[in-house]
Amino acid sequence: QQPVQSPQAVILREGEDAVINCSSSKALYSVHWYRQKHGEAPVFLMILLKGGEQKGHDKISASFNEKKQQSSLYLTASQLSYSGTYFCGTERDNAGNMLTFGGGTRLMVKP
């Protein structure tokens, strides 16, 4: 069962912040975040494991609330290079090998 992402699209000016949410109706074991530029392959950003993790990566960070079965990706002081489509991927248990992606959030950062 695929996770649900919101919003579907975001337009920002450089320097503005954004939050992308990912939620599931099923219990989650881990959450991945990827960014895909137009015409390219998805590129890994970070992975969060159950246990209420928070991670940071430059000005991009994420949290995982396993009780709420959701994760959020935080983009602060956005740069033009942040433009692309962001996908969360979820794994439901610690034995499966089926990373399922959400529908994506298209982010456009304008000068």
Added chain:
Amino acid sequence: EPEVTQTPSHQVTQMGQEVILRCVPISNHLYFYWYRQILGQKVEFLVSFYNNEISEKSEIFDDQFSVERPDGSNFTLKIRSTKLEDSAMYFCASSVGQPQYEKLFFGSGTQLSVL
């Protein structure tokens, strides 16, 4: 950084024909995947492969699809009788360990067009 390599980058075929998409995963990786993405849409899981057998597959991965690791380096996806709706970008990916814990490395994809 090591890369997942996919060939060809573009494949055009007639409906009903068989196609084989090829991938060379990163050499020390143990888990292999195929995903597809219809233009502008989500990345859909097809199949995962570990220890020379299918580990998981989605509903999309029906009898028309098969995967193989014919030697120590290649990982292939075969579509036996292509349909118009099979037109999509197909991504191969690999990971050093289980996806619960390890990131996936994606290849640059094969754009399949079924006419």
